[in-house]
Amino acid sequence: MxxxxxxxxxxxxxxxxxxxxxxxxxxxxxxxxxxxxxxxxxxxxxxxxxxxxxxxxxxxxxxxxxxxxxxxxxxxxxxxxxxxxxxxxxxxxxxxxxxxxxxxxxxxxxxxxxxxxxxxxxxIDVHAQHQTQQLTQDHFQFQVIDALANNKALLTEYITGLGDFKTLEKALDELKASKSEMLKEYDYNLFLLNELNEINLETLDLDELEARFEALNNVEEIGEKLQTIKEILNVDDLGVIAQLQTVKRELSKIGGYGKPYEKLKERIESVNIELDDLNLELDSLEDNLMTEPEELDRINSQLQIINNLMQKHAVLDIKSLIELKAELNTKINTTENLDDEIAQKEKDLAIKQSYLEELCDGISNNRKKVIPTLSNKLESILKDLGMPNAKFKIELTQKERFGPNGTDNLNFLFMANKGSRFNELKKAASGGELSRIMLAIKSILAEYIQxxxxxxxxxxxxxxxxxxxxxxxxxxxxxxxxxxxxxxxxxxxxxxxxxxxxxxxxxxxxxxxxxxxxLNEDERIVEIAQMLGGLDVSESALAHARQLLN
CATH class of the missing domain: 3.40.50.300 (P-loop containing nucleotide triphosphate hydrolases)
Structure with a gap:
């Protein structure tokens, strides 16, 4: 309070x-x-x-x-x-x-x-004069009947379920709307995916492939250069290896004159060993060097495919092509599974619809049960308020779509006098009558709403x-x-x-x-007396005020 x-x-x-x-x-x-x-x-x-x-x-x-x-x-x-x-x-x-x-x-x-x-x-509920018009609004009328029907828990459950239903319905509509567009893209996406599947992108190393291509494409030049290097290393007396032997002999003569010279000799020996190993490597490379036109064509073809794909999809590396391939796979799988997804959504929607219909039936049945009680209470109160012939006809009809109050249409029809016809409240009741009806409704609600x-x-x-x-x-x-x-x-x-x-x-x-x-008791008597007879309070007005208070 x-x-x-x-x-x-x-x-x-x-x-x-x-x-x-x-x-x-x-x-x-x-x-x-x-x-x-x-x-x-x-x-x-x-x-x-x-x-x-x-x-x-x-x-x-x-x-x-x-x-x-x-x-x-x-x-x-x-x-x-x-x-x-x-x-x-x-x-x-x-x-x-x-x-x-x-x-x-x-x-x-x-x-x-x-x-x-x-x-x-x-x-708190503040009822201002203009709010009497609430009587004629669906929202208020449903509040009244649902209070008597004790529908609060069911309506809360229904509103939550209706939100889920609308979310499902929207998702299904979006799936169906996008289906035609996705099918249009399906063939093109499949073509792009097949292009990418022609080469095994996951096992390719572009740097290694390009190096292999360069090696096969320049076999003759490589052979010539290897031969030249070998001659530089091994030519009699003037080759690098022969010259190194001379250096080694000269250092041997002074190696005993101090550690610096001994270290130089050791380093020359290391270089000599390295050159011998290098010489063997050159022999091996030269022995294995051969032209492979078919392999060269294969690698060249692979490189062209990869470069064309990167250019086509505006990417700079194989990793990006692999990511694109995964995206295409996802799109294709989504399209191929679209009918199954739509069918599942329709099944979920049907289950949710059945659940909501069951709730709506319960809500509607509760309303139907209390309609006679509400009508009788209203008519009884209005009789005391000077409307002895007031009658209510509260109608519930069904609609196909789910609404904020279930599947019921609610109509409060009113007849103020004998011989009149039932009509909508806003057409059948005057302003003063609406005020009395509102008070009657609020008094009934007081017993049901905390x-x-x-x-x-x-x-x-x-x-x-x-x-x-x-x-x-x-x-x-x-x-x-x-x-x-x-x-x-x-x-x-x-x-x-x-x-x-x-x-x-x-x-x-x-x-x-x-x-x-x-106001205290005396002040209250004066105030009520003034309400009865004006500012000039008479003894009769005061007596009347006391009588009202008692």
Whole structure:
């Protein structure tokens, strides 16, 4: 329940701090006194968009804070779903800064407006005058009948399943839509893949292949160069090996004169050994050197294929060709398995559809069961509210497609007088009748929905006399289940309250300020007497006020 409301620097309010109790709370005041300001401040706390023009002093911060006592309400899961810290005494605060920026807090933790809106839906129901038109909207009508039908759990399961169904349906549509395009590409992709499969890319070393090609393509030149090198090394007396032997002999003569010369001799011996080995290698290379025209043609053909493929696919190495080959394989496999994938998706969709249809049947059956109860309750309450001939016909019809409320179409038909025809609410009921119907519905919902607080903003518009007394009794009855706050102009309703506040304007320092005062018993008698007979209170008005209060 709403236990307190603090407003600072908002509209005509400098600072206001009011404490509320459970039961039925009455708020009265002259037209224009500022009752709508209170509702406006409360609306900001509940997530309404902020407007700098609502701030009284533009140089100071506007603060609106509401404290809710949630001890008797199981709302921990709601806080958990919104990732908010739960507290039995939950404080919701809105701030409008001089810059125009707005901030929101829940239990002193910054939060977004969406969280504020979702949380407030579980804390308080503010029924403003214009909201009577909700009666004519499908969404509200389904809320009413589903509350009585106890469909909350089934609807939650259905909404989750419907989301999965739509995701599956979209995926299937996309698969079918892309099938023709994928089939068009299939032949071309297969051709490209076969080209790449003609050579074993995974075992090829392009550098090695190019080196082998160069060796085979230049056999004659290689042979000539090998022969020249061998002659340089081995020619009599003047060859490198012969000259090295001479160097070795000369160093042997001075090797005993010191370590440096001995080391030089050792190094020459090493070079001599290396040259002998090099000579043997040259002999081997020359012996194995031969022309291989067929091998040369094969390697040349391979290189041409590889270079053509790299040029065709605009890549620079074999690794990129291998990656392209894998991509083509994936595309081809996807296309070849497309019919199987579509068939599986259709099977999954059919299973999900059957599951949703079963849920919808359960939801619809629950609704059908409570329609007579809802009609009878509404007609009984409206009879007390001066509409003895009011009749409801609530119709459920089926539709083929899944909707947000299942597969039901819901129609509230109303007849106000005998001899009339049933018609849609918006066509059959006047504004005053809609207000009474809304109160009747809210009073019924109070028994089924665990909502801490409801606020009525002049729901009694257009009624008077005994009807207003009945409306007050209904609100009093509702206050047994929840906290009820009612803004009213009718003394019969005001007298029903457990607490009574008066909103009034006060001029001070050349400025108008809105104030809120909790009335004691004597003040309350005067206020109700003024509601009965005007500002000049008569003894008969006072007596009537006392009678109403008693």
């Amino acid at each position: 709403l236990s307190s409301l603090y407003i600072k620097n908002y509209a005509l309010i400098d600072e206001l701090n009011v404490q509320f109790n459970n039961g039925l709370t009455i708020i009265t005041g002259e037209t224009g006194a500022g009752k709508s300001i209170l509702l406006g401040g409360l609306a900001l706390v509940l997530g309404k968009r902020a407007d700098l023009s609502q701030v009284k002093n533009k140089d100071k911060k506007c603060v609106i804070e509401a404290t809710f006592d949630l001890a008797n309400y199981d709302l921990k899961n709601v806080f958990g779903e919104l990732d908010l810290d739960y507290d039995v005494q939950t404080i919701v605060r809105r701030e409008i800064l001089p810059s125009g920026k707005s901030r929101a807090f829940i239990n002193d933790t910054p939060t977004i407006l969406d969280n504020l809106v979702q949380l407030s839906e579980n804390l 909502l801490p607080t409801i606020v009525f903003d002049e729901i009694d518009t257009g009624v008077s006399g005994e009807i207003s007394n009945k409306m007050g009794s209904i609100m009093k009855q509702m206050s047994k289940y929840m906290q009820v706050l009612t803004i009213t102009h009718l003394p019969q309703i005001a007298a029903k309250g457990d607490a009574h506040f008066k909103v009034f304007k006060q001029d001070k320092n050349n400025a108008t300020h809105t104030k809120l005062q909790r």
